[in-house]
Amino acid sequence: MIALSRRHTLLLTAAALVLPGTAFAQTDPAAQVVQDFYDALVAQMKKGGPARARFDTFRPAVQKAFDIPGMTAVAVGPTWASLSAGDQKALTDTFERMTVANYVKNFGSFGGEKFTVDPAPVPRGAEKLIRSKLVAGTDTIPFNYRMRQVNGDWKVFDIFLNGNISQMAQKRSDFASTLAAAGPQGLAKRLNALADQELS
Numbered sequence: 001m002i003a004l005s006r007r008h009t010l011l012l013t014a015a016a017l018v019l020p021g022t023a024f025a026q027t028d029p030a031a032q033v034v035q036d037f038y039d040a041l042v043a044q045m046k047k048g049g050p051a052r053a054r055f056d057t058f059r060p061a062v063q064k065a066f067d068i069p070g071m072t073a074v075a076v077g078p079t080w081a082s083l084s085a086g087d088q089k090a091l092t093d094t095f096e097r098m099t100v101a102n103y104v105k106n107f108g109s110f111g112g113e114k115f116t117v118d119p120a121p122v123p124r125g126a127e128k129l130i131r132s133k134l135v136a137g138t139d140t141i142p143f144n145y146r147m148r149q150v151n152g153d154w155k156v157f158d159i160f161l162n163g164n165i166s167q168m169a170q171k172r173s174d175f176a177s178t179l180a181a182a183g184p185q186g187l188a189k190r191l192n193a194l195a196d197q198e199l200s
Contacts, residue, residue: 027119030128030147030154037065037156038115038132041103045110051199054104059096062103067148067155068096074158075171076187079179087184094191101198111136121147127157 027035040061044054062068072088072095073080080088114135121128130145142163147154159167178187 027117028121028128028130030121031117031119031130033065033147033154033156034130034132034145035117037061038117041107042110042113042115044104045107045113048109051101051104051108054108055100055199058104059100062096062100065156066099067150067157068092068099070148070150070155070157071095071168074168075175076179076184077172077176079184083184087188090188091184091191094188094195098191098195098198101195105198128154131163 040058044058047054047057069092072092075095076083076091083091116133116135118131121130123129124146126148128147130147132143132145134141134143141161144160144163145156146158146160148157149155157168161167175187178190182189
């Protein structure tokens with residue numbers, strides 16, 4: 001009985017040590033969002049075909065993973081708050097369309113590319129930074145995702161190309177001249193034209 005009791009004690013001790021480690025090894029929910037997005041991206045790459053044919057099937061993956069309204073507001077900049085609800089919706093819709101079109105155009109076929117996601121996020125206050133890499137042949141390109149919670153779900157809020165170049169900062173700079181010259185309607189028209197170009 002003494003030997004059995006000691007064995008039970010050892011098993012319980014081992015379980016206490018293993019279980020926390022097992023929980024820690026599980027993919028973080030924010031990292032899982034990026035992984036799921038990559039899985040959908042690879043699936044549409046393997047499917048191939050015209051960009052327009054893949055647009056509708058890939059669009060839900062972008063809607064699920066990205067905080068499109070938040071990203072649009074940041075890309076537009078300080079004038080966002082003064083825009084009408086109609087202009088905000090038009091810009092959000094066209095920003096989403098441009099984003100989806102950009103992915104289906106630039107990732108239009110599969111050539112053995114691999115996406116890896118670090119399951120351990122880097123905390124940034126209430127946000128998280130998810131590190132990932134694209135391996136294409138001999139090239140390895142880092143993509144870091146800034147994530148935040150929207151209605152309880154983790155969403156991509158910014159993408160750092162090559163690990164440190166903010167895509168939202170680039171877009172804000174790029175959109176500024178169009179906003180100044182043509183207003184929100186002009187910007188929406190331009191985003192739609194960019195999407196059409198990607199899908200042609």
